[in-house]
Amino acid sequence: MDAHVLTGRVVTMTDDEAIDDGAVAIERGAIAFLGRRSELPERFAPLPPRRAGLITPGLCDAHTHAAWVGSRHGEYLQKLRGEGYEAIAARGGGIVASMRAIEQATVDEIAETLIARLKRMAALGVTTVEVKTGYGLRRALEEKQLAAIAMASRASGVPRVVPTLLALHALPPEARGDDRARAEYVASVGALVRASRDRAKFVDAYVDRNAFRVDEARAVMNVAREVGLGVRMHIGQFADVGGAELAAELGARSADHLEYVGEAGLAALASAGVAATLLPIASFVLGQAAPDVPALRRAGIRLVVASDANPGTAPSESLPLAMAFAARLYGLSTAEILAGVTTEAARSLEVEAGALREGAVADVVGWDLPHEDALLQPWGTGRTTFVFCGGHPL
Numbered sequence: 001m002d003a004h005v006l007t008g009r010v011v012t013m014t015d016d017e018a019i020d021d022g023a024v025a026i027e028r029g030a031i032a033f034l035g036r037r038s039e040l041p042e043r044f045a046p047l048p049p050r051r052a053g054l055i056t057p058g059l060c061d062a063h064t065h066a067a068w069v070g071s072r073h074g075e076y077l078q079k080l081r082g083e084g085y086e087a088i089a090a091r092g093g094g095i096v097a098s099m100r101a102i103e104q105a106t107v108d109e110i111a112e113t114l115i116a117r118l119k120r121m122a123a124l125g126v127t128t129v130e131v132k133t134g135y136g137l138r139r140a141l142e143e144k145q146l147a148a149i150a151m152a153s154r155a156s157g158v159p160r161v162v163p164t165l166l167a168l169h170a171l172p173p174e175a176r177g178d179d180r181a182r183a184e185y186v187a188s189v190g191a192l193v194r195a196s197r198d199r200a201k202f203v204d205a206y207v208d209r210n211a212f213r214v215d216e217a218r219a220v221m222n223v224a225r226e227v228g229l230g231v232r233m234h235i236g237q238f239a240d241v242g243g244a245e246l247a248a249e250l251g252a253r254s255a256d257h258l259e260y261v262g263e264a265g266l267a268a269l270a271s272a273g274v275a276a277t278l279l280p281i282a283s284f285v286l287g288q289a290a291p292d293v294p295a296l297r298r299a300g301i302r303l304v305v306a307s308d309a310n311p312g313t314a315p316s317e318s319l320p321l322a323m324a325f326a327a328r329l330y331g332l333s334t335a336e337i338l339a340g341v342t343t344e345a346a347r348s349l350e351v352e353a354g355a356l357r358e359g360a361v362a363d364v365v366g367w368d369l370p371h372e373d374a375l376l377q378p379w380g381t382g383r384t385t386f387v388f389c390g391g392h393p394l
């Protein structure tokens with residue numbers, strides 16, 4: 001494998017200070033040297049350095065629904081006219097509309113769409129992407145999405161993919177208003193989780209009013225834990241129905257959204273060490289207030305920032321946009337945001353990534369920007385100059 005030398009201001013996301021006149025050398029997929037440019041070992045001297053204003057770890061997007069196909073632009077116009085997300089979903093739009101698109105598409109088509117999307121994410125500096133299912137809502141279709149995610153993750157030139165099974169995303173249309181069909185669906189998801197232990201790393205569930213109840217999610221997540229899969233949860237996006245307490249009880253890796261989680265829920269998350277994944281693009285699109293960030297800080301909860309890329313509530317693929325919104329709308333500091341898209345995101349996904357140190361896997365991004373604070377500004381514009389994932393240029 002080729003060796004590469006990169007130079008610029010290096011932000012490592014370890015305890016070490018940023019290095020203004022820094023250099024990173026990549027060899028055999030790992031970071032072989034990290035330090036001052038003047039201290040670069042002799043053997044790298046012949047390599048022409050690739051220069052950037054700023055060098056950071058590759059970004060990790062810890063919450064995406066990137067395996068969608070089709071477009072829900074019509075719903076966006078409805079939202080602009082003042083209609084609510086839940087009302088649109090109740091009429092057969094929302095997640096169910098994306099399910100219909102998955103039903104119509106082949107595994108190859110879903111994978112192809114996902115590969116193109118992952119490459120666009122990589123161009124924005126993202127080298128690890130969590131990808132959820134959740135547009136199947138039937139065992140065969142959830143498995144179709146899982147197969148497409150696996151296929152896309154093997155393609156060349158894409159970021160590292162972490163697959164998550166989110167079969168408890170919305171009630172299948174045939175189960176609406178039918179308690180028995182609903183119970184059958186939840187039971188079928190338990191069986192699907194058991195059968196997915198080699199294809200998914202995490203299981204997610206959407207616990208909210210108009211989604212799934214705590215008892216339903218608990219039943220599925222107990223199977224997840226039994227077969228060794230990690231737990232993540234969408235909670236409190238529209239109402240506090242006890243999702244935080246359940247996430248704490250289950251030892252979830254992450255609880256996501258949290259716009260409507262109260263102090264008691266936050267205390268439960270804190271005591272169980274559950275990270276909070278903040279999704280500012282979604283709350284922006286839905287016109288919602290931010291989660292209680294000061295309370296999250298007071299509780300000492302680890303903060304992750306993610307895109308929530310999906311065709312409904314966060315129709316963007318851009319983690320840098322989520323970073324910009326985390327600063328402007330949620331009041332997070334540069335340090336909180338950077339940790340939230342590197343070390344904290346990687347920790348929540350249980351992947352070894354997110355920090356630059358000698359010997360680590362070389363996920364390294366160069367930016368045409370002078371300083372890490374400048375990462376929060378270039379809204380809507382990609383500013384990477386190089387992106388390496390596992391030592392390979394993407």
Ligand code: NIG
Pocket residue numbers: 065094095098206234237282308310311312313314
């Ligand atoms: O994270 N709230 C549930 N799930 C997604 C929305 C998915 C969709 O609308 O397609 C979210 O916001």
Ligand code: FE
Pocket residue numbers: 063065234308310
């Ligand atoms: Fe989501």
